[in-house]
Amino acid sequence: xxxxxxxxxxxxxxxxxxxALHAMMASDIHHRTEDFxxxxxxxxxxxxxxxxxxxxxxxxxxxxxxxxxxxVSNLFSRGDKVIVCVAGKFGERWAEIAKAYGLDANVxxxxxxxxxxxxxxxxxxxxxxxxxxxxxxxxxxxxGAAHNVEAMGKAIAKTGAIFIVDAITGLGTMPLDIDNWxxxxxxxxxxxxxxxxxxxxxxxxxxxxxxxxETSTLPHFYFNLKKEKKxxxxxxxxWTPATSLILALAEALKYVKQIGMADLVGNAQLLAxxxxxxxxxxGLELFAAGSPGSSVTAxxxxxxxxxxxxxxxxxxxxxxxxxxxxxxxxxxxxxxAHLGYFDFADLFxxxxxxxxxxxxxxxxxxxxxxxxxxxxxxxxxxxxAAAVK
Amino acid sequence: xxxxxxxxxxxxxxxxxxxALHAMMASDIHHRTEDFxxxxxxxxxxxxxxxxxxxxxxxxxxxxxxxxxxxVSNLFSRGDKVIVCVAGKFGERWAEIAKAYGLDANVxxxxxxxxxxxxxxxxxxxxxxxxxxxxxxxxxxxxGAAHNVEAMGKAIAKTGAIFIVDAITGLGTMPLDIDNWxxxxxxxxxxxxxxxxxxxxxxxxxxxxxxxxETSTLPHFYFNLKKEKKxxxxxxxxWTPATSLILALAEALKYVKQIGMADLVGNAQLLAxxxxxxxxxxGLELFAAGSPGSSVTAxxxxxxxxxxxxxxxxxxxxxxxxxxxxxxxxxxxxxxAHLGYFDFADLFxxxxxxxxxxxxxxxxxxxxxxxxxxxxxxxxxxxxAAAVK
Numbered sequence: 001x002x003x004x005x006x007x008x009x010x011x012x013x014x015x016x017x018x019x020a021l022h023a024m025m026a027s028d029i030h031h032r033t034e035d036f037x038x039x040x041x042x043x044x045x046x047x048x049x050x051x052x053x054x055x056x057x058x059x060x061x062x063x064x065x066x067x068x069x070x071x072v073s074n075l076f077s078r079g080d081k082v083i084v085c086v087a088g089k090f091g092e093r094w095a096e097i098a099k100a101y102g103l104d105a106n107v108x109x110x111x112x113x114x115x116x117x118x119x120x121x122x123x124x125x126x127x128x129x130x131x132x133x134x135x136x137x138x139x140x141x142x143x144g145a146a147h148n149v150e151a152m153g154k155a156i157a158k159t160g161a162i163f164i165v166d167a168i169t170g171l172g173t174m175p176l177d178i179d180n181w182x183x184x185x186x187x188x189x190x191x192x193x194x195x196x197x198x199x200x201x202x203x204x205x206x207x208x209x210x211x212x213x214e215t216s217t218l219p220h221f222y223f224n225l226k227k228e229k230k231x232x233x234x235x236x237x238x239w240t241p242a243t244s245l246i247l248a249l250a251e252a253l254k255y256v257k258q259i260g261m262a263d264l265v266g267n268a269q270l271l272a273x274x275x276x277x278x279x280x281x282x283g284l285e286l287f288a289a290g291s292p293g294s295s296v297t298a299x300x301x302x303x304x305x306x307x308x309x310x311x312x313x314x315x316x317x318x319x320x321x322x323x324x325x326x327x328x329x330x331x332x333x334x335x336x337a338h339l340g341y342f343d344f345a346d347l348f349x350x351x352x353x354x355x356x357x358x359x360x361x362x363x364x365x366x367x368x369x370x371x372x373x374x375x376x377x378x379x380x381x382x383x384x385a386a387a388v389k
Numbered sequence: 390x391x392x393x394x395x396x397x398x399x400x401x402x403x404x405x406x407x408x409a410l411h412a413m414m415a416s417d418i419h420h421r422t423e424d425f426x427x428x429x430x431x432x433x434x435x436x437x438x439x440x441x442x443x444x445x446x447x448x449x450x451x452x453x454x455x456x457x458x459x460x461v462s463n464l465f466s467r468g469d470k471v472i473v474c475v476a477g478k479f480g481e482r483w484a485e486i487a488k489a490y491g492l493d494a495n496v497x498x499x500x501x502x503x504x505x506x507x508x509x510x511x512x513x514x515x516x517x518x519x520x521x522x523x524x525x526x527x528x529x530x531x532x533g534a535a536h537n538v539e540a541m542g543k544a545i546a547k548t549g550a551i552f553i554v555d556a557i558t559g560l561g562t563m564p565l566d567i568d569n570w571x572x573x574x575x576x577x578x579x580x581x582x583x584x585x586x587x588x589x590x591x592x593x594x595x596x597x598x599x600x601x602x603e604t605s606t607l608p609h610f611y612f613n614l615k616k617e618k619k620x621x622x623x624x625x626x627x628w629t630p631a632t633s634l635i636l637a638l639a640e641a642l643k644y645v646k647q648i649g650m651a652d653l654v655g656n657a658q659l660l661a662x663x664x665x666x667x668x669x670x671x672g673l674e675l676f677a678a679g680s681p682g683s684s685v686t687a688x689x690x691x692x693x694x695x696x697x698x699x700x701x702x703x704x705x706x707x708x709x710x711x712x713x714x715x716x717x718x719x720x721x722x723x724x725x726a727h728l729g730y731f732d733f734a735d736l737f738x739x740x741x742x743x744x745x746x747x748x749x750x751x752x753x754x755x756x757x758x759x760x761x762x763x764x765x766x767x768x769x770x771x772x773x774a775a776a777v778k
Contacts, residue, residue: 001649002656042512133626345739346394360768
């Protein structure tokens, strides 16, 4: 029996940022006090700053799906016509939520690994001018593909519809110009690029979205955007907040601001590029090769090898948790993450481990060859030691 | 600016074992209670078990040097003849302590990187039959060299002298058969293979050493072996114990027992072998090539490159803390650790980083080549995934 450290290399939960973890220990604080209001206000202000938006930003004690639910139940009415882009398991979740609330959804589905094109969305909008909303994932975590939300948003902005973007794994891994690209609702979660445990959901709400809220007739209680906006302005949450997570978030946001959102995105993009290059060097096929995102890279297992074996051996040999494919992709692909608190040392170790697992399972690769490909990417990024602050 | 996680790759403090860290949070416990006595007793019993000795084991709220001091001030008298083996900075510390207490020390000094041989000790014992003690480091942390304490101990056992072994980085990184090799006093510290922060020192005391304590006339107060033995038997410490560290130690010792001391040593030995092989593959010279230990590997910087640059770039590029040479070796060598909570994923990342730093500083090596050498060692150890529990 050897030492092996548990390492989370999954697309959320992310590895935890240690000072945020330590801040959680200070959570014997009451939430209706000025001390806590200070932390709550700073979280809302910092979220707004790092998301780079002038829109209102709200926060819920919920996982990301809670904010997805809120965006439907607060902004739409039964029978509203909407477009739902489905390119994977999380797109399917949008379709399920729309169905649960009785929306009249035009579901545009593409095979796993592909993305819905802006042209498809434009065509659907033209076919149904009464469309009130378009739902999409910025980054579809189940396949590693990223949608072109810039082109979609700019097209949707010209219509009466609002654009609701699940950016739970998109925030911090891809540029998202919320105000200028017409992203009316952008949803995030704490356990992704924000480097803390799950339990907090965020969403930005544009004036166009607030306007739609005025006519919404769907019932809701816990997730009440207007009430939450009013509470937030007073430095409070409507209901009891998840205090430990908010103290952690305040600490993590300090770090995100210190790095800068652009560099946080750059970090994920460079890691993802290095992972893709290494995978190809090892003779592995990328899953979402056409439009790979930088939150997670999905890689096909070699022919004849169940991807579950790779996942299992990462755990048994190295203590590392990587993700299997989801749904129909289970056994076909494995997924490694780059979002949040993740660095090049993590990646080098991950690739070295992958090479060992491939060799142990009949897919012969030269040891160190994938690592070398990732090292080249690091070196070609010409990062002088001094710049890596 | 990119994400880089702080990683301790130094020969102590070791990376922390997370459940031990969590146990420290429970330290609002009073030390004169049955709850705490239970933890204290279990630490003493578990230390005895993992050290594999029938000798008494004592614990102090002190770093390792405290126990070194205690072994002199409690067992010897002014003017006592002793032999001190000096093969590096920690050997020099033995000599300083002996001097501070007025012992009559025969200091056997060898150049940094080499070791004192058992034959040298035997010759010195023959030359002075009145020798009362021999001091040595099991593993000389400043150079990475390991002494042959088995041969030394067996030779000393035949004389009237006792054998005092600083095993602060030796415990958990090399086999130490305390009872059968004649190791009368064996000293350990919490921040090494025991995977918790610094602040606790341990020592085993043989009947032969206790006998010498009867005639010792050196003054001492805080470090009082007899008093501490009596306190320990009652499940207490003589003075206020470092409660948080003891709760952490109790947790870490559970893990050490679960792995087993033999496998913990095997873990360090395999990592050290992989590191040495990788270093040689990268054209680097090992420092203590003749008798390398497994707690730490000391490697010479390439000609013309100050080892401080390598240390600095590990920190600036990757957030990793490795050790420079100490004393006269500063700038000449760098040292990476294998002791304690350290696994192959750590090592792969470390070697990949080293390759990048070497290339960035004019010592061209093929990317991945050192990593591959370490991967081969892992693979040749023929560790089936299922066995890596």
